[in-house]
Every structure is written in C-alpha cells, then in structure tokens.
Amino acid sequence: MGDILAQLWTPEVQAAFTLAVVFLVILYVLSIVWVARDAYLRGGHWYVWAVVALVPLLGVIAYCLLRPPLLLIDRDEQELEVALKQRELMKYGECAHCGYPVEADYVLCPNCHTQLKNLCPTCHHALDPRWTVCPYCATPVAARSGQNRTTAPAGRKPVMPDEA
Numbered sequence: 001m002g003d004i005l006a007q008l009w010t011p012e013v014q015a016a017f018t019l020a021v022v023f024l025v026i027l028y029v030l031s032i033v034w035v036a037r038d039a040y041l042r043g044g045h046w047y048v049w050a051v052v053a054l055v056p057l058l059g060v061i062a063y064c065l066l067r068p069p070l071l072l073i074d075r076d077e078q079e080l081e082v083a084l085k086q087r088e089l090m091k092y093g094e095c096a097h098c099g100y101p102v103e104a105d106y107v108l109c110p111n112c113h114t115q116l117k118n119l120c121p122t123c124h125h126a127l128d129p130r131w132t133v134c135p136y137c138a139t140p141v142a143a144r145s146g147q148n149r150t151t152a153p154a155g156r157k158p159v160m161p162d163e164a
C-alpha cells in the first residue's frame with residue numbers, strides 16, 4: 001500500500017497538488033472579500049458576515065442563503081419615488097382667485113378666467129407674471145405683477161398648493 005502511494009506521489013502530482021491548494025486558498029480569500037463587500041453594500045453587518053465567511057465553503061453558502069436584502073438600494077429607490085411624487089405635486093396648484101386646481105403652465109384659470117401667467121411673445125411659454133425675462137428664449141417681458149393680485153405680497157408664488 002505504502003509502495004503504491006510512493007509510486008503515485010511523483011513530483012508532477014506534487015506540483016499539481018500544490019497548485020490546487022494555492023488555487024483553493026485564493027478562492028477562499030476572494031470569497032471572504034466578496035461576502036464582506038456584498039454585505040457592506042447591502043447595508044448589513046459586514047464584519048459579522050466576514051467572520052461567518054471564514055468557515056470554508058459553508059460560510060459563503062450560508063451568506064448566499066441568508067444575506068440581507070438590498071436595503072440601501074431599496075431606500076434610494078424609495079427616496080427617488082417620493083421626490084418624483086413631490087415634483088408631480090409641484091406641477092399642480094390652485095387658482096389664487098377661485099381655488100380651482102390648475103397646472104403650472106396654465107395661463108388662465110379655466111374656471112374664473114383669472115390670468116395666472118404671462119405668455120412669452122416669442123416662444124409662447126407660460127411665464128410667471130413677476131418674471132421680467134423669458135427663461136426659455138431670453139426675450140425681455142414686461143412684468144405685470146399687480147394686474148390680478150394687487151393684494152398678494154411680493155415674493156409669494158400665487159399658485160402654490162401649500163397656500164390653500
């Protein structure tokens with residue numbers, strides 16, 4: 001038996017065995033690094049998972065099964081969604097005169113015909129009456145601040161929803 005083993009244990013087999021061990025060690029170290037990094041990106045206790053990953057093979061398998069969900073990315077997505085909804089809400093307001101819901105680029109209130117915005121004479125974008133220049137095409141426009149809102153204090157936006 002020992003003779004057979006000694007015959008099999010040639011320098012070639014030794015070299016192959018060493019290579020395999022080195023390969024496994026590299027794989028082992030990389031798996032720990034991957035677990036720690038992945039857990040960190042997911043907002044989990046990455047150091048705990050790095051210790052778990054020290055158990056060869058089983059640690060990585062356990063991590064794959066039990067790793068925390070993508071908390072950080074989820075949170076970012078939720079914040080983005082809230083911001084988008086707020087932007088959507090900002091597009092709407094109400095008529096300063098009658099309270100009818102109007103969109104940001106309405107020029108007239110469809111209900112009471114109060115003028116909400118000026119129209120740019122050049123590019124026909126709806127402009128805030130306080131603006132003296134069109135931000136779309138740089139045409140100077142006459143500000144008509146007092147036409148329909150003589151009582152509105154300067155600096156307040158006339159059609160913002162938070163005024164209601």
Ligand SMILES: [Zn+2]
Nearest residue numbers: 095098109112
């Ligand atoms: Zn109105």
Ligand SMILES: [Zn+2]
Nearest residue numbers: 120123134137
């Ligand atoms: Zn313009």
